[in-house]
Amino acid sequence: MIIEIPVSSRPGSRFEPIEERLLDPDLIQLAESLPGAKNSLFISREVTGPQGIADLVATVKTGDSLKARRNLQLPPLASLSDAAVVAAFSSRRVFFPESVASRLGMSIEQVKRRASNLATGGYLLKKGHGFCRMEGMTSIGRSYALEAKVNNWKGGLSQALRYGKWCDSASVVLLRPPRNIEEVQQHFKHFQVGLAIRSHWIVRPRLGKPDPGMRLFASELWFDNYLQNPSLSA
Structure with missing residues (x-):
């Protein structure tokens, strides 16, 4: 079951390339394939983190950590x-x-x-x-950032590396495969960033080592949005 958590509105509007919107179904399908997604899968779109705005963040394995954070009532x-x-x-x-x-x-x-x-x-x-x-004051679940690009893998990789500072894992999803796919694949493996062409993983996302403060703050932003959804936080 996918639960979408809308993020808090921001002033202004972000330019959204039309072609990249074609990847929306693929982002969801890839999120559903993540470890732990079958038990719980929360998704948020256009997520503003401590560094950058990710097209989609999937949060899984929230169970005990979400319960403990809620019980603190902070x-x-x-x-x-x-x-x-x-x-x-x-x-x-x-x-x-x-x-x-x-x-x-x-x-x-x-x-x-x-x-x-x-x-x-x-x-x-x-x-x-x-x-x-305080016990329970920790990052909630596992977070995976997904960045959609038509074919600009270099730009996507640069953004994903920033997301990796506040998410547990970051990946780039391309609409069209690059000509030098094997070389590109090696770049992503080197930086431990996931890579997918449409809904097919080329390089599986791996858990990284985000900055502890940034990771906790991103989790608190997620928790804030969670609390603002009455159907979830009741």
Whole structure:
């Protein structure tokens, strides 16, 4: 069963090439073939992430993580900076601001201030001079970004690499195969980006290692859209 979650409206309008719209059925068919999609498949179109706007994001295997996030009864995080701080702490052990400041590119005082505010909000738990992340405050499910292109595989690959910073996997879907398909295939394998021609996978999508803060923030944006759908969040 496919459940579509509309994304929040944005000011202005995005140019949509007519030919790329021909790939809409193929994007859905490819999403249905993803691991875990048979149990639950949520799709969102024109998703604005921390970097770039993906044509379609498929979210699968939401089960326990979605339930745990809902049970926290906390509003979605509203900024990438807050998500980065939350993601830097562990839910299993106490970390100190000094140990995560350099990883985040923040001063120790900045981390202390943000972590204290996030602990007040319920996203972190203060433990002495350190903090740990609240159980359930984690990325929901697995997210796969799909980018539709007529034949511009280079442009698609560049965009997919940006999506891979905030999705678990990213792929490019072409309407027409490139002439040098074997060479192109090797490029995508090298960068661990999926490649499909219409609804046929040429390079299967692989799970990557997205930036923890960006991944959590993208998940919180998804959760926000989920909550705004009364039929799902009731």
